[in-house]
Every structure is written in structure tokens, then in C-alpha cells.
Amino acid sequence: MSKELYIGIMTGTSVDAIDIAAASFDGEGIDNIKSEEFAFTKELQNYLKSLTDDISIKALSQLNIRYTEEIAAAVNEFLNKNKIEKSIVKAIGFHGQTLWHQPDSELCLGEMTRSTYQLGSAIHLAILTGIDTVGDFRTADMAVGGQGAPLIPIFDYAFLSDKTTDTIVLNIGGIANITYLRASGSKDEVIAFDTGAGNCLIDLAMKKLFDKDYDKNGETGRNGTPNEAVLNSLMSEPYIDKPYPKSTGKELFNATFLAKHNVYSLSPKDAISTLTHFTAKSIAHNISKLTDKHYILKIAGGGARNSYMVELISHYSPNAKIERPMLNGIDISDSREALLMAYLAYLRLEEQCGNMPTVTGATREVILGSLAKG
Numbered sequence: 001m002s003k004e005l006y007i008g009i010m011t012g013t014s015v016d017a018i019d020i021a022a023a024s025f026d027g028e029g030i031d032n033i034k035s036e037e038f039a040f041t042k043e044l045q046n047y048l049k050s051l052t053d054d055i056s057i058k059a060l061s062q063l064n065i066r067y068t069e070e071i072a073a074a075v076n077e078f079l080n081k082n083k084i085e086k087s088i089v090k091a092i093g094f095h096g097q098t099l100w101h102q103p104d105s106e107l108c109l110g111e112m113t114r115s116t117y118q119l120g121s122a123i124h125l126a127i128l129t130g131i132d133t134v135g136d137f138r139t140a141d142m143a144v145g146g147q148g149a150p151l152i153p154i155f156d157y158a159f160l161s162d163k164t165t166d167t168i169v170l171n172i173g174g175i176a177n178i179t180y181l182r183a184s185g186s187k188d189e190v191i192a193f194d195t196g197a198g199n200c201l202i203d204l205a206m207k208k209l210f211d212k213d214y215d216k217n218g219e220t221g222r223n224g225t226p227n228e229a230v231l232n233s234l235m236s237e238p239y240i241d242k243p244y245p246k247s248t249g250k251e252l253f254n255a256t257f258l259a260k261h262n263v264y265s266l267s268p269k270d271a272i273s274t275l276t277h278f279t280a281k282s283i284a285h286n287i288s289k290l291t292d293k294h295y296i297l298k299i300a301g302g303g304a305r306n307s308y309m310v311e312l313i314s315h316y317s318p319n320a321k322i323e324r325p326m327l328n329g330i331d332i333s334d335s336r337e338a339l340l341m342a343y344l345a346y347l348r349l350e351e352q353c354g355n356m357p358t359v360t361g362a363t364r365e366v367i368l369g370s371l372a373k374g
Helices: 042-050 057-081 122-129 139-143 153-159 200-210 216-222 228-235 255-260 268-288 307-316 336-349
Strands: 005-010 018-025 030-038 089-094 097-108 111-119 133-135 167-172 175-181 191-197 295-300 320-323 370-372
Touching: 005 057, 005 336, 018 057, 018 336, 030 057, 030 336, 042 057, 057 089, 057 111, 057 122, 089 122, 089 336, 111 139, 122 133, 122 370, 133 336, 153 175, 153 336, 167 268, 167 336, 175 268, 191 268, 200 216, 200 255, 200 268, 216 268, 216 307, 228 268, 268 307, 295 307, 307 320
Parallel strands: 005 089, 089 133, 167 295, 295 320
Antiparallel strands: 005 018, 018 030, 097 111, 133 370, 167 175, 175 191
């Protein structure tokens, strides 16, 4: 493997795993793709899932290092398993775990303020791995008026667009987001935003009602019946119809949201079925605002493994030809966001801009990320 490698790390809002990917970039293409998924320790995973807004400063400080050390252990295991020498790794792209994302201004100490916070220390990871690490990818875009999200469109535009057919790349993690790529379209024509809830509400309800972390293959939802009244109530959430650019997170789609819309008034299976319909319908509703033509829909993320969810998306999106995202013959459904982090690290070291103002609403392009030397 002669080319320099970049490693990307992503832990999404579902906190289901540590996704690590490696690739090399030459400005025109991507090569040498490798990816692995590593489990969190149960103690850390359960703690991250149970976090509330009232975490103490001490607990946050400790958690920041504890989380980073678990990431470092996974990186070192990834290198060993794939027989990758650290000397050929140019940098790590480290997103961190999003604990707070507030793209809309709110009064703070007398001033209107927007902020985002990702758990994890880039410098600590660089020291533990001995590899230069780039972190804090969202702040620069927000500093120039952007939403700080989504970040993925620049990767999709570079590697997943099609010259003859409009393509929409859908990621269903805790939150669902889409990238709309016009056939042979320019960078300025890319549209991307968060459509709303992905797996997060289903996961919350599965834990409460069935003491399971998620609905495996959509089996529980498939065996329930959606409640139209509750589904309509969920679809009435203003965010669903909010114009893009827009981004969201568990600050909105959380246990309070479920209570507000009386989801738990339903039978357990009907609750999961209704939430699965809500995720699929809200995704399709947002796509329908972009195109009424036939298009390729490439589905990635944990939700791509929920066959009931995919069937419902197909039902609500009759113009879609559903595929998995592929690169160099490799299915990157589970590694796409980790590959993005590797790509953003590459762009940072090449001193190239990584945001897309037409997507985030930023006033200009900026270089994303802070570099920590290993």
C-alpha cells in the first residue's frame, strides 16, 4: 500500500458502535478502502445513551477523556487487524460524539448565540495513537453563519454522484439526512439537510417498551399497525416542513417528543410501527419537495438494515430506485460517515475548504477542523 492513508472515525447519535474507515485520496478519486465496526464497552455506551442536559462539569470533563481513550483503543486495534503501519497514516479525522447541536440563535448572557459540542479530545487521541488528528469539524462553518451540518454532502458530491440520473443519498442514523445530487450537477447545485428523526425515536421506544436497543430488521414494527391519528400528529411537527438549510438532533427528537405526541398511548408494537412509518414518511415528504422525477435513492446507515423501514420508504417514494451506496465495488452503507471524516482530514491537511455554503447556509467556504499533532 504505497499511498498515504487517512483514517476516519464516527460515532453517531444512535451510539451503536465506533465506525472506523481508512482510505487514500489523490484529489480525483478514493482508493484502498478498509472499514471496521467496533463495539463500545457497555458501561460507556449505556452512559452516553442516558446522558441528560444536567451533566456536571466534572462528569463531562472525565467523560471527554474516557470516551477518547476508548476511541484510541479501537484505532490501535483497527491498525493491527488490517496490518497498517502508522508511518503511512497521514492523519485521523475524528468527529467525536455530538452531545449538543444548536444551529439557531438563542439568548445567552445577553447575546444571541449558536453552538455545537462534540465530545472527544483530538489532542488526546493524537498523543495516544501517535498520529496527527483533525477534530472540531463543525465550528468553522457555524462561525461564518452556517448550520454546521450536514457535513456529508462534499463526500457524496465527490464520490457518489451520477452523470445521467439524479441521485439522493439517504443516511438513516439517529437522525436522517439526505444529499440531493443533480445529474452532472455542479457543486453549487447540491442540496442537503436533516429530514428529521432517523432511528432515534424507534430506539428510545424499543428500550422503554421491549428493553431492546433497536428493532432488529424492523420485525417489531412490521408486526404492529400504524395509528393514523398519532402518525398525523407526529407529521405535524414544524421541523418536518421547515425550509432548508436545516439541521436537528436529539434536542428535538427525544423522549419529550414521544410524550407530546402520545406515542405510548398505543400498544407497544403499534407504537414501533407508527414511529417507523413516521421516519419513512417524513423522509419521503422532504424528498418530494426536491423532485417529482425518477431518481436513484442510495440508503446508508443503521436504518438501511431495517428492511421494514426500507419497504416503507419505497412505499412513500414511488419514484425511487433504491440501491446501496457503492465505491470501488465495496458497499459503504455502514462506513460512509467514517470515510467522510477521513476525507475531511485529507482536505484539512491539503488546506482545502470542506463546507458547502449552499447546503449549510454559511456566508463563505472555510477550511474545517483543528489539527492536533501526534
